[in-house]
Amino acid sequence: MKTGTLSAKEIIESYRGPRLRIMEVCGTHTHEIFRLGIRKLLPEAVELISGPGCPVCVTPVGYIDEAVLLALEKGAVICTFGDLIRVPGTETSLAGARAKGARIRTVYSPLDAVAYARENPDRNVVFLAVGFETTTPAACIAVKKAKKEGLSNFTLLAANKTMPNAYEALKDSADAFLYPGHVNAIAGTAVCERLAREGISGVVTGFTARELLTALAVVIRLSQKGEPFFRNCYRRVVRPEGNVPARKLMAEVMEPCDAVWRGLGVIAGSGLRLRGAYRDFDAEARFGIPRLEGKSNPACRCGEVLRGGCRPSDCKLFGTGCTPQHPVGACMVSSEGACSAYYQYGGDWNG
Amino acid sequence: MMCVGISAKVVSLDEDTAVIDVSGAKRKIESGLIEDLEPGDYVMVHAGMAIARITGNDADETDRMMESIE
Numbered sequence: 363m364k365t366g367t368l369s370a371k372e373i374i375e376s377y378r379g380p381r382l383r384i385m386e387v388c389g390t391h392t393h394e395i396f397r398l399g400i401r402k403l404l405p406e407a408v409e410l411i412s413g414p415g416c417p418v419c420v421t422p423v424g425y426i427d428e429a430v431l432l433a434l435e436k437g438a439v440i441c442t443f444g445d446l447i448r449v450p451g452t453e454t455s456l457a458g459a460r461a462k463g464a465r466i467r468t469v470y471s472p473l474d475a476v477a478y479a480r481e482n483p484d485r486n487v488v489f490l491a492v493g494f495e496t497t498t499p500a501a502c503i504a505v506k507k508a509k510k511e512g513l514s515n516f517t518l519l520a521a522n523k524t525m526p527n528a529y530e531a532l533k534d535s536a537d538a539f540l541y542p543g544h545v546n547a548i549a550g551t552a553v554c555e556r557l558a559r560e561g562i563s564g565v566v567t568g569f570t571a572r573e574l575l576t577a578l579a580v581v582i583r584l585s586q587k588g589e590p591f592f593r594n595c596y597r598r599v600v601r602p603e604g605n606v607p608a609r610k611l612m613a614e615v616m617e618p619c620d621a622v623w624r625g626l627g628v629i630a631g632s633g634l635r636l637r638g639a640y641r642d643f644d645a646e647a648r649f650g651i652p653r654l655e656g657k658s659n660p661a662c663r664c665g666e667v668l669r670g671g672c673r674p675s676d677c678k679l680f681g682t683g684c685t686p687q688h689p690v691g692a693c694m695v696s697s698e699g700a701c702s703a704y705y706q707y708g709g710d711w712n713g
Numbered sequence: 714m715m716c717v718g719i720s721a722k723v724v725s726l727d728e729d730t731a732v733i734d735v736s737g738a739k740r741k742i743e744s745g746l747i748e749d750l751e752p753g754d755y756v757m758v759h760a761g762m763a764i765a766r767i768t769g770n771d772a773d774e775t776d777r778m779m780e781s782i783e
Contacts, residue, residue: 370779390717417716443760471761473743493716493760500760503743544718547757547765568771569718576775583782595778598769599757605764607746698716 370572370579374403377582383409384581385535385670387525388542389416389698390569396707398571400578408582411670412700413532415542417493417523418445419668419692419699420623423656425492425521426451428646432488432519433464436649439482441475442490444468445696448689452656472497472504472518479508479516488645491518495548498522498634499608502615505636505643517645522634523621526553529562531629535670538581539564540574543596550604551594558592568596615640624658624692625665664691667700674701681705719758720767723750733758 368376386392392412395401401410414420430451432438440456447456447466460466465485469475472489479487491501501518508516525545532539539562541554546566554564563585567577577595584591594600612634621633636644646653658664662684663677674680674693684690686702693699697706721733721742729745733756743762744750756763 370775471742473761496716496718496759496764499746499764500743500762503745503762544757544759544764568774570771572771572775576778580778580782593778593781595774598771598774599765599767601765605746607748608764611746 370575371403373579373582374408374575375405377405377408379407379582379586381407381409382538382582382585383411383536383670384538384540384578385411385413385532386540387413387415387529388540388545389419389696391415391540391542391567391574392700393698393703394569395574396703398574400571400574408578411536412667412703413535413539413670414528414623414626414668416693416696416698416700417497418443418449418696419664420523420625421446421449421492421521421692422622422624423450423452423658424622424654425519425656426455427453427654427656428651429456429488429490429519430454430459430464431651431654432645432649433459433466434462436486436651438486438488438645438649439465439467439478440488440490441467441469441478443470443492445698446490446492449692449695450659450690472501473507476504476507476513476516479513480511483515485515487516489516489518491520491522494523494525494542495545495612498612498616499548499605502611505615505640506611508643509640514642517643517648518636519645520616520635521621522616523623523632524618524634525549525632527629527632528623528626529553529557529564531626532669533562537563538585540577540581541566543568543600546594546596546600546604548605548608551592551600551602554592554594558590561590563590563592565593566596566600568599623668625668659690662691664693664701667693674704677701716759718764721756721758723752723754723756725752726750731756731763733763
């Protein structure tokens, strides 16, 4: 982890150039950077911004409201990743719905939801499909399995998202991105190379201390050259072509649509919905529910946090009205969220 | 936690599924999106599905990367 003269740590600590804003676009990067104490190494001129890389954090309030409606009024069994259960909706969370008698099940994989539907043919099972390129293939496999098996009691409430257009929407918020390594494991690196040609710099990186420090050192060194750049610092997992079978699967089952991101609004072409051939597995269509707008707590500043517009500790709710035990905003609910990481590691900007 | 990648060793394979070992914990996952997997390979797993093969370690990779920015 050394160049001929300086280690990655030394390159980071000795930086005295112009202000450099680096946005990590992955909740696990946010968490690991805090956990490893990397923020404490940063000189004053380097600012790390925790971007919208946690799928729970960017899921809009209206989506939670739709899930609550399906659970309480349509009698559906909701199968979901655990992080979503405590995200506040307009009136209540899924945890609140459960307290009113709704059936809410935590699963690790969409395939577990299919198995539950298979074992309970008398129950309507809805899987809450949120996530980026990393988790969408599993949701697509789940739908294909359900169709192949003729499971008429399984549907998705789809709010899957893709990252490329989000980078465009955020390009003025940072000078360089730490791209989310596992999204690129699926998507490949062509999009990052295109963004570099358009003037948007970044590096793909992994999640260990060595990888994160090296990525930051690479960003600092290449930024000093003054030209937009892209480097893949995670080649042991991310190939230039990505995972081609996974992308073919997603393109077969889902199609692009506009999507609402909490804090960022609508980003054109950044969502995924089921294609017509799989419409029978779309929970909104199956149950005829409306698209709900939802209202978040007006004091919550999660939206600004996700754009790098403020730090979690700038929000007056942080650590007082909003804690991991009693979250108000999505960024405090998920352990991948920026507010949760700040809180867990001391509520201090530098961790 | 939904969006966390877990590195795992492939123990056995059966068509499009694999049994993986994560520090002694074993689980069946979907492995059909990775071609030519063999027992002993390492994969990155998200939400019950192998999304990438892992080759090499972070020490070698970061050393190469640092040399490239000399």
